[in-house]
């Protein structure tokens with residue numbers, strides 16, 4: 121009963137999301153794309169966080185995807201759509217190789233290393249002048265779909281849908297048990313047969329594929345990129361803030377956070393340029409101090425208290 | 435063939451030898467007591483056998499297979515399970531999920547099958563309302579959940595590290611009866627660490643005694659408890 125109604129809500133929201141280009145102009149569609157990109161990154165960041173691993177490397181994999189896609193088209197003459205698949209796979213392969221080194225690390229050491237990797241990728245792109253275009257970056261011969269706003273919107277939406285789908289699968293499959301067990305207590309997890317390294321590797325590769333894919337979609341939609349745009353630290357910071365605000369360890373939390381912060385920042389951008397970044401900073405601090413479980417965490421807690429109160433009245 | 439054999443098993447923590455040259459065997463269907471004063475090395479011994487710690491030297495064999503350096507998750511698949519003296523509930527998972535996890539990852543069951551077998555195990559232990567958070571459980575229920583989680587691995591060898599600690603005598607009696615019944619039903623070899631000698635006497639057919647990491651005595655509880663060295667070890671610890 122409850123399940124059915126939530127399926128209906130999902131279906132209705134999906135249809136509305138798909139139909140947006142029918143009644144929105146180019147500017148709002150652009151804003152929507154930016155929010156959807158951040159949303160997908162926020163969800164993918166959260167997926168790894170469910171294992172307890174805090175990555176600061178989102179921008180690194182996003183940028184890697186951007187460059188892999190752009191360079192595949194520019195230097196390899198690859199079809200733009202295919203280059204998105206290629207870039208996602210490339211990010212996955214890189215994550216797989218790097219995973220063997222960094223997934224032995226925990227907490228702060230893991231986080232700092234992912235941050236450093238992002239910086240390394242950026243510097244490499246800066247300095248490979250002949251191949252990557254150096255600091256000036258790369259310009260593609262054309263934007264995908266000839267730059268038609270609705271098509272670009274749907275492409276981004278497809279990336280987002282895929283991300284949501286994978287995240288939902290993580291929540292409903294044994295990945296949920298494995299990642300939560302690893303986060304809560306690695307010793308217990310091992311005693312129950314969980315191959316910790318394998319599950320961390322799977323989660324790291326999959327989330328990296330999604331982040332690389334979003335980077336590729338982004339670069340194909342704008343037709344150019346530079347090391348400083350592709351590896352912009354905002355691609356790490358904003359998704360993080362969104363997930364924290366909405367509520368971590370879920371799919372719905374980062375989504376809600378992305379909508380709230382995304383819309384708020386567009387509005388603020390118009391009012392005070394760069395003011396939105398200050399607001400992000402303040403939100404991160406307030407959320408961490410006062411509601412570490414985010415908005416959905418608060419809702420969950422309230423529901424639990426109510427059901428507990430109800431139970432004791434029986 | 436013996437289920438579990440250790441030969442000269444030794445673990446040193448930078449100077450302190452917590453387990454020292456311990457050789458023992460465990461047979462199918464037996465309930466073995468592991469006793470000794472605080473700090474004797476009982477928990478460390480279980481860590482070594484279950485793969486949570488790797489030994490400094492010596493050997494561990496499971497049904498004739500050398501598993502000395504096998505990772506813990508592989509041992510749990512092979513059939514060695516244990517509970518923890520310091521409880522380790524997975525607080526972001528429901529009670530049922532805490533139990534299911536071994537069935538999923540050690541036994542490779544689907545979520546549905548795992549849930550069904552976890553429910554059966556919990557019913558056997560008298561653990562109810564499985565959709566609760568672990569924070570809502572009493573001590574007895576937590577202990578039962580830990581046992582249930584170990585049983586979900588469908589082990590051939592099970593170690594219980596002070597599961598009765600913190601329970602009152604009624605609860606202890608109830609749990610002893612349950613453990614005995616389950617061990618018998620499944621023909622498991624069970625290693626029980628307890629400080630309450632009444633529990634050891636009730637549950638076990640054979641006892642090994644550790645002191646400062648060394649195995650100092652072995653035999654039925656009645657004989658071992660009269661062993662002067664054992665009495666000395668306990669009195670020495672108490673004095």
Ligand SMILES: Nc1ncnc2c1ncn2[C@@H]1O[C@H](COP(=O)(O)OP(=O)(O)OP(=O)(O)O)[C@@H](O)[C@H]1O
Pocket residue numbers: 447450452470471472473474475476477478479519
């Ligand atoms: N990780 C560790 N590092 C250093 N020393 C340790 C470690 N774990 C245990 N020890 C030491 O090894 C010895 C044996 O400890 P262990 O926990 O195995 O004893 P125990 O017999 O289980 O005691 P208790 O009855 O109190 O549970 C103790 O002296 C303990 O301080």
Ligand SMILES: [Mg+2]
Pocket residue numbers: 476477478519595
């Ligand atoms: Mg102990």
